[in-house]
Amino acid sequence: MPGIPVGISTCLLGKEVRHDGGHKRSRFCTDLLSKHFEFRSICPELEAGLGVPRPAIHLREHADGMRLIETKGTGDHTEAMQGFIDDVMPSLANLRGYILMAKSPSCGMARIKVHNEEGRVVRRDGQGMFAEALMKHYPLMPVEEEGRLNDDQLRENFIERVYAYDDWMQNVAGENLSPKALIDFHTRHKFQILAHNEAIYRKLGPLLGDLKSQTLEAIASQYLEQFMEAMTKRVSRGSHVNAMQHLMGFLRESLEQEERKVLTEQIEAYHRGEVPLVVPMTLLRMAQRREPVDYLASQKYLSPYPDELGLRNRV
Numbered sequence: 076m077p078g079i080p081v082g083i084s085t086c087l088l089g090k091e092v093r094h095d096g097g098h099k100r101s102r103f104c105t106d107l108l109s110k111h112f113e114f115r116s117i118c119p120e121l122e123a124g125l126g127v128p129r130p131a132i133h134l135r136e137h138a139d140g141m142r143l144i145e146t147k148g149t150g151d152h153t154e155a156m157q158g159f160i161d162d163v164m165p166s167l168a169n170l171r172g173y174i175l176m177a178k179s180p181s182c183g184m185a186r187i188k189v190h191n192e193e194g195r196v197v198r199r200d201g202q203g204m205f206a207e208a209l210m211k212h213y214p215l216m217p218v219e220e221e222g223r224l225n226d227d228q229l230r231e232n233f234i235e236r237v238y239a240y241d242d243w244m245q246n247v248a249g250e251n252l253s254p255k256a257l258i259d260f261h262t263r264h265k266f267q268i269l270a271h272n273e274a275i276y277r278k279l280g281p282l283l284g285d286l287k288s289q290t291l292e293a294i295a296s297q298y299l300e301q302f303m304e305a306m307t308k309r310v311s312r313g314s315h316v317n318a319m320q321h322l323m324g325f326l327r328e329s330l331e332q333e334e335r336k337v338l339t340e341q342i343e344a345y346h347r348g349e350v351p352l353v354v355p356m357t358l359l360r361m362a363q364r365r366e367p368v369d370y371l372a373s374q375k376y377l378s379p380y381p382d383e384l385g386l387r388n389r390v
């Protein structure tokens with residue numbers, strides 16, 4: 076199976092494209108994610124024609140807007156970068172996510188230093204020029220900085236969003252859009268939405284309740300916006316407990332009294348932070364596998380991404 080197409084800052088793959096000829100290899104990306112993702116690597120500075128090695132650049136706020144200027148000197152690479160961004164952006168429409176290098180005036184997602192015309196730091200809330208354009212152009216695409224992927228919860232959340240967005244792009248977007256495709260997608264992700272954001276979960280059902288109230292495209296667009304907003308919210312232990320208890324209700328018939336007791340104990344142990352999510356989730360999956368309940372068979376919540384990623388061992 077081809078991997079899921081995901082964009083990445085080239086230096087994170089260990090390629091020596093940084094201004095000083097170095098790289099910023101991310102082992103998580105090269106050793107693990109590369110088995111599941113088909114990376115489309117982009118080094119905006121290199122591809123905008125700045126070469127390697129090249130002078131370091133930073134963001135400077137000018138009267139006419141933000142500019143990419145050499146840190147030592149006055150060389151201005153704003154137009155070159157903008158030209159590259161305009162050329163490349165349409166070709167990124169098939170990506171299901173993007174992993175960006177932090178702290179870069181081109182790739183940094185947030186907290187980038189902004190300088191004044193004299194070169195002094197005036198604020199630290201800028202965005203890299205390429206990263207900003209990417210997030211404006213594809214506001215629903217999951218985007219994360221590599222450094223933040225060291226946080227177990229942020230990592231799990233990002234990967235889950237990439238797989239959910241991939242499901243949408245493969246099965247609902249574009250020519251595949253139909254009432255059935257939309258309803259099936261919602262059905263598959265119901266428990267995930269419930270765990271992430273119960274308020275949005277309660278809105279999405281009614282939105283799909285009358286598919287004739289607006290064009291299907293309009294409903295799908297509102298749905299996806301709210302779905303991705305819900306998925307971006309981190310799931311608390313309490314919310315997972317709530318979703319797992321709902322699931323357990325559907326499996327009541329297939330659980331012996333003793334199994335129910337063990338599952339309840341493990342859900343409670345997870346709630347207290349004594350065992351990771353994978354423990355009660357595996358018990359739920361075992362029960363579903365032994366006596367499948369149709370409604371649960373397609374639930375992505377039970378298996379949102381490949382087990383080999385090991386993400387639920389750490390949350």
Ligand code: SF4
Nearest residue numbers: 084085086118179182
């Ligand atoms: S941070 Fe971005 S621009 Fe800088 S070397 Fe890495 S890929 Fe290239």
